[in-house]
Amino acid sequence: MADATIEPGSYRDPSGAVYRRDGVLLRQVNQVFADEWEALRASGLLDRLTRDRLLVTHAEAPLEMRLSDDAIAVIRPEIVPVISYPYEWCFSQLRDAALLTLRIQSLALDAGMTLKDASAYNVQFLEGRPILIDTLSFERQVPDAPWVAYRQFCEQFLAPLALMAKRDVRLGALMRSDLDGVPLDLAAKLLPGRTRLDPGLAAHIHLHARSQRRHADAGATATGPGPSRRAPRVSSTGRRALIDNLERTIRALEWAPRGTEWADYTERTNYTDAGRSAKERIVVEMLAQAGGTWVWDLGANTGDFSRLAAALDRRVVAPDADPAAVERHYRRVRGAGETRILPLVMDLMNPSPASGWGVQERASIFERTNADVLLALALIHHLAIARNVPLERVSALFASVAPMAIVEWVPKDDSQVQRLLASRRDIFPDYTLDGFRAAFGRHYEIVREAPVDATTRSLFLLRRQP
């Protein structure tokens, strides 16, 4: 049997581990979790959650596929094709993931179980909806015991959502700098003072942060072995009230995506109706010609062209740097029940890096990219002119990510480029159609070049050189 490779992010929970063997994703259940696993299976909770598509399904796998000798079971979880992280989600994606976690905790309590962690990284987006991916996140509910994942829920969901809604949506990026979430004392400092008048935020963030500070040395004051401090009792009704209150607090958090340059970009492009129709027709033709399953629509904005790809039954990942544009896109996707598009917040100038333990716990965006085709429409000039990235570097990056690319060339006399150059010196002598062909020719062969009617722009279908 081939050696197993442990998933780098799977090391914190002693209940089991996720690994790959012979290319198959597996999850081992450890002996230490045997009683909880039996209780979980007997509770009916797994069936309920998988039936409602709140938890990924799994199949039993032979024990011979185990990772180590302390395995009592091996399961093969349903595959999530694109792994995304909370700092790549827009406000509503993180909010939906939070509400999913609370819904699951509520159902778990019904079944006599509880979530033993509430990590945002245990939620992924599959077919347009958030879904829990950690089957071993449950344990039996001890009577009168508090929810051990309460702090984690507040740090990984409530605090970033409150900051995004009440202070600035860009503060969602704090999740990238601290994988354990936003420390509550930091959230309390950053939130506007008026949030102290909001009962939910006052309790779960401000008082919570103060309590953490006050009891920070609870363990350190213990003398000798043995219990140092009693945990409070929380009745079953109290636990339900807590989940209900957290849900109300989360639902009350709202953010309207407006006021950024990009959220309204589609309405402010310089395309005429004829030019836009011509562009759409060519993009559809090129997508059909390019083939493949996965399209990454870079700078997707609110997803007009992502939808064209989805209509061709492609699976689309739609990153954009602007949280407002991604928010609008996600709301459209969710409202339409679209299952083939995953909008993400990502700045191509500063993509998600690898991070965490050993710089491996969370993979960089490019380690998670599964693109067959890149779409880069109305993007080149923003990279080359607004951000000074040489065309050759753009070409090299695209070629490292996907074997096919559809790239829109936006010439210097285009009004959008002129707008970018209005306040700066033109230091881009190589930003010409010939310069574009030369730069991309180093990494690609040009399969098709098509001028877009009623514009000065062109679309290129490119195939990566072998």
Next chain:
Amino acid sequence: MYLESLYAYLDPGAGSLIIQGLIAAAITVPFLLRSKITEALRRIRRRD
């Protein structure tokens, strides 16, 4: 119940457990009242 007896691979945090107990105690009665009222309204609507 002692902190040490709670099985948790992650640190629930003493301050977090204490404030959770206090919050739960404070919101239980309003929660129960709201649940009862909601249930009563549901029954009345069903009867109509």
